[in-house]
Structure formats: C-alpha cells, structure tokens
Amino acid sequence: MVIDMNKSRIIFHIDVNNAFLSWSAIKLLEEGYKTDIRTIPSIIGGDELKRHGIVLAKSTIAKKYGIKTAETLYSARSKCPGLKVFPAEYEYYKIKSNQLFTYLSQFTPDMEVFSIDECFLDLTNTSYLYKDLVSLAYKMKDEIYKLYGFTVNIGVGNNKLCAKMASDFEKPNKVHTLYKDEIKAKMWKLDVEELFMVGKQTSKKLRKLNINTIGDLANCDLSFLKKHFKNYAVTLWEYANGIDESRVISNSDTNKCISTSETFEIDVDDIERLKKTLLLQTQKISKTLREQRMYANTVGIIIKTFDFKKYSRQIHLDSSTDSTKDIYNSVLKLFDMFWDGTKIRSIGVRISNFTNICNKQISLFEEEKPVDMIDKVLDEINDKYGNSSITLASVMKESKKNKWGDINE
Numbered sequence: 001m002v003i004d005m006n007k008s009r010i011i012f013h014i015d016v017n018n019a020f021l022s023w024s025a026i027k028l029l030e031e032g033y034k035t036d037i038r039t040i041p042s043i044i045g046g047d048e049l050k051r052h053g054i055v056l057a058k059s060t061i062a063k064k065y066g067i068k069t070a071e072t073l074y075s076a077r078s079k080c081p082g083l084k085v086f087p088a089e090y091e092y093y094k095i096k097s098n099q100l101f102t103y104l105s106q107f108t109p110d111m112e113v114f115s116i117d118e119c120f121l122d123l124t125n126t127s128y129l130y131k132d133l134v135s136l137a138y139k140m141k142d143e144i145y146k147l148y149g150f151t152v153n154i155g156v157g158n159n160k161l162c163a164k165m166a167s168d169f170e171k172p173n174k175v176h177t178l179y180k181d182e183i184k185a186k187m188w189k190l191d192v193e194e195l196f197m198v199g200k201q202t203s204k205k206l207r208k209l210n211i212n213t214i215g216d217l218a219n220c221d222l223s224f225l226k227k228h229f230k231n232y233a234v235t236l237w238e239y240a241n242g243i244d245e246s247r248v249i250s251n252s253d254t255n256k257c258i259s260t261s262e263t264f265e266i267d268v269d270d271i272e273r274l275k276k277t278l279l280l281q282t283q284k285i286s287k288t289l290r291e292q293r294m295y296a297n298t299v300g301i302i303i304k305t306f307d308f309k310k311y312s313r314q315i316h317l318d319s320s321t322d323s324t325k326d327i328y329n330s331v332l333k334l335f336d337m338f339w340d341g342t343k344i345r346s347i348g349v350r351i352s353n354f355t356n357i358c359n360k361q362i363s364l365f366e367e368e369k370p371v372d373m374i375d376k377v378l379d380e381i382n383d384k385y386g387n388s389s390i391t392l393a394s395v396m397k398e399s400k401k402n403k404w405g406d407i408n409e
Contacts, residue, residue, distance in 0.1 A: 010133050011248065012121040013155040013163035014104060014140070017172035019117035020044045020057035020307075022150040023096045024086055041065060042084040045073045056088055056307045069307065070342075090308070093117075099148050104140070112248045115310040118167075120160050122248035137175045145173065161244035162187075164196055183242040188215030195239055197313075199340020202236075205229075214240050232337050246314065258285045259302070261348025267306040269343045278331050281349040286324040289351065295320035298353035299330040306343040312350075313338055320355050327351065 016022065021044050025037045037059065044057040055076050058067050065080040077083050097116045105111055107130075110122035123133055130136045137154040145151050151173035155166030158180050165187055166178035178186055193203035195214050209228060211217050217225075218240035225233035238244070260281045268274060278301070289296060300314030313334055321327060331349055 008124065009158050010123045011157055011160050011163040012123060012133075012137060012140075013114075013157075013160070013167040014100070014119055014121065015153050015155075015164075015167045016100065016117035017151045017153060018057060018059075019096075019150070020088060020093060021059055023093050024057075024089055026096070026149045027089055027092050028086070037084060037086060040084060041080050041082060042086060043067060043073075043076055044088050045076075045085045046088060054306070093308075096148065096150070100144065100152075103144065103147065107136070107140070110248050110250045112250060114312070116308060120163065120248045122250075134175065134177060141173065141175055159242070159244040160246055160248065161196055161239055162242050165194075168194070178242075180242060184215070187242065188213060188218055188240075190214050192217055195236075197235070197239060197337060199342075201340060202229075202232075206236075231333055235337055249314075257350050257352035258288050258296075259348055259350035260284050261302060261346055263304075263346040264344070267343035267345055269341060271339075274339075274344060274347060275332065275335070277347060278335060278349060279328055281347075282328040282331055283324050285349055285351055286322060286327050289322045289354075294354045294356055295322050296327065296351035296354055298351065299327055299334070300350040300352070301331055301334045301338065302346075302348040302350060303338065303344055304346040306345055308345065311338065314350070314352075316353070 018038070021042065022038060024044055029036060039061070040059065041062045042059045043055050043062055046054050046056055053073055055067060055069050055071050055073065058069065058076075062076075062080060062083060065083075067076045067079055067083075073085060077085075093116060100117075101111065101113060101119060104119065104121060108121050108123055108126055110124075112120045114120060123130065123136075127133075134156060137156055141152055141154055153167045153169075153171050153173070154175045155163040155168070155178060156175065157163035157166050157178045162178040162180070162183070166176040169176040169178075169186075190213060192198060192206050192211055192214055193200070195217070198206070205228065206212075206217065211220060217236060220237065220240075222233060222237050225237055229236060262277055262281070296317070297320045298314055298316050300312055302310065302312045304310045315330055315334060317326070317330060327349075
C-alpha cells in the first residue's frame with residue numbers, strides 16, 4: 001500500500017513524560033506521601049535481589065547528577081548520596097496506561113499502542129469532526145493532566161515517523177508539529193543519533209563516515225550508504241528525509257495476524273540467542289501459515305526491553321510467501337535495524353496481511369528451488385519430534401554471518 005505523503009494525512013504520537021516516575025509519584029501522593037518525588041532527586045529502581053537492580057526512571061533533578069537509565073542502583077547512589085529510590089509499581093502503571101488509552105480512543109478508532117506509555121492516533125479522516133487538529137492536540141494534553149495528573153508530549157505529523165520525532169522535541173507537556181515541509185528546518189539540524197531507529201552502534205558508524213546530523217544523512221548519496229549499511233541504507237535515508245509509509249495498526253487489526261513471543265527468565269543481550277529465538281518463532285508461525293494454506297505480505301517483530309518499553313516494527317514484502325526462509329530474512333532485517341544492544345525482556349514475530357495466492361515472481365535467470373518441499377519435510381519432522389527439532393542449516397549459518405544482508409542458500 002502506497003500512502004500519499006501530504007498534509008491531509010495527520011498522525012499524532014502521544015508520549016507520557018517520564019511515565020514510570022510520574023505514575024509512581026501520583027500513587028505515592030494518593031497514599032499520603034508528603035513529597036512529590038518528581039521534585040526531588042529520585043529514581044524508580046528494579047528489585048536489587050532479582051534481575052532488575054538498575055535505574056528504570058529518574059527525576060529531572062536526579063538527571064542533573066549524571067544518573068542514567070539502566071545504570072546500577074549502586075552507581076546511581078554514588079553519584080547522589082541523598083537519592084531516594086522507589087520500587088516499580090507495574091500493576092499501577094497498567095492502570096494509568098489504560099486510563100490514557102481509554103481517554104484517547106474517544107477521538108478515533110485508529111489507535112496503535114506502541115508501548116505502555118505511548119501510542120499513535122490516525123486522525124486523517126476526522127477533519128469533519130475537528131476543524132483544527134493542532135488545537136485538538138493541546139486540548140488532549142491539557143485534559144490528560146487535569147483528569148489523570150500526569151503530562152504528555154504530543155507530536156503531530158504527516159506520518160508515524162514525523163509524529164514520533166516531533167513528540168521528542170522540547171519536553172515536558174508540549175505539542176510540536178513536524179509536517180513534510182518542516183523537516184528540513186526542524187529535523188535536519190538534529191544529531192544523527194536522534195533519528196528514530198538509529199542506535200548506538202549505527203550512530204558510531206555514521207559519525208566515522210562524517211555523517212553527524214540528520215541533514216547529513218538525508219543528503220548523503222544512497223549508493224554510498226549501501227556500501228556500508230546494505231539494505232538498511234534505504235531505511236536510514238528514507239527516515240532522514242521524513243519518509244515513512246507504515247500505517248497505524250489499530251487494536252481492531254490485531255486479530256488479523258499470526259504472532260508468537262517469548263519472555264526470558266533473565267534479560268538477554270546475547271545476539272546469537274536472540275536470533276535463534278526469532279528463528280524458532282518464525283518456524284512456528286510460518287508452519288501455521290502453511291497449515292492454513294495462506295501467504296503473508298507483512299512481517300513484523302515485537303520487542304519489550306528490560307525497562308518494559310515495548311516496540312514494534314514491520315515491513316511489507318515484495319511478494320507474498322509462506323516460506324520460513326523468506327520470512328526469517330525479513331525478521332533479521334528488522335531486528336538488525338531495530339536493536340542497538342539494549343537488554344531484551346521479551347521478543348516476538350508477527351505476520352499479517354494474508355492472501356491465498358502466492359504471487360512470487362521467478363526471474364528467467366533464477367533457478368526455482370523446491371523451498372515449499374523443504375518446508376513441508378521440516379514441518380513433518382517437527383510435528384513428530386517437536387517444533388525445535390530441526391531447522392535449515394543455511395538459515396542458522398547466515399544469521400550468524402550477516403548483520404544486514406539477506407540469507408542465501
């Protein structure tokens with residue numbers, strides 16, 4: 001699906017300001033605590049006796065002491081001896097999150113929950129209801145604070161990327177726009193690591209190439225980028241130019257997909273384990289696809305990080321497929337684009353946009369391989385001995401070898 005990139009398409013990105021600390025502050029005040037912890041050096045810390053003995057959120061004052069998210073509580077206390085540490089209240093966070101999303105759902109049915117404290121709204125077809133959508137964003141922001149006691153930033157743009165970038169501009173409690181004609185003035189001046197989906201490793205590599213701002217990346221020759229980032233280069237270049245054709249996937253669409261996920265016993269940053277998990281998940285959902293005699297046109301991954309931030313991303317395939325190898329190729333591309341080394345709590349694969357017709361085009365110079373027969377044999381073996389009994393050796397080999405490349409048999 002090609003989306004017309006013009007001002008008639010309006011996407012909001014709503015992001016709670018310092019969600020965990022703000023929501024804990026509200027809970028403590030409700031319980032009679034005398035101090036608003038947002039106004040003192042304070043952090044939300046994981047259980048030091050378990051796996052989360054790290055900083056999950058910090059107040060603005062704590063940040064001034066150099067305290068960073070994901071550092072150990074021991075390290076944080078050494079930087080600020082008077083630091084107040086409070087436990088995470090995940091059940092309460094879910095309550096506040098549900099309040100937010102229930103409130104926002106009144107404005108449009110097209111809402112995509114992106115994580116526990118952020119979502120996208122597609123307001124493109126609501127102009128007959130709301131004459132001034134930027135004024136509506138201010139109304140939302142003010143009412144959320146009045147009703148629930150926490151602040152949000154709202155980004156307004158012509159696609160999800162620009163809306164999310166806009167919401168990350170000056171904080172807290174702000175509304176910002178980033179329309180197509182504002183990208184050069186508002187976004188290109190930012191450091192390259194501020195571009196969505198550019199992680200630490202990617203930013204280091206870009207800076208070594210003297211690509212220091214988003215504008216540098218946007219104006220870089222695409223063929224040059226491809227030499228260094230292969231398929232990922234197109235995504236980098238498109239994002240730097242504000243191009244994003246992905247749609248808002250509303251909750252009503254979630255039953256139109258096949259997905260699977262795994263929550264780890266301990267947070268994982270071992271790339272080989274993560275890729276093996278993704279492979280086994282791909283085998284499982286592609287097998288389900290073949291059993292239903294359907295083909296997928298869209299592949300996505302879902303990641304929940306150590307601090308309970310949830311992220312999802314998807315790509316549309318050139319042709320529909322039920323092949324484990326083809327789907328896993330796309331899963332790997334997404335993972336390598338998405339992941340910057342942050343520890344992962346859970347990870348999953350999702351396929352959607354189904355058809356009962358395989359429309360793959362075979363080149364005159366391409367030898368057609370019996371991939372469907374290979375998948376059928378693997379399905380039969382795994383049915384008999386278990387889903388993880390056997391997989392394609394070529395898939396395992398190439399997933400270890402390639403960072404951004406395709407898998408080739």
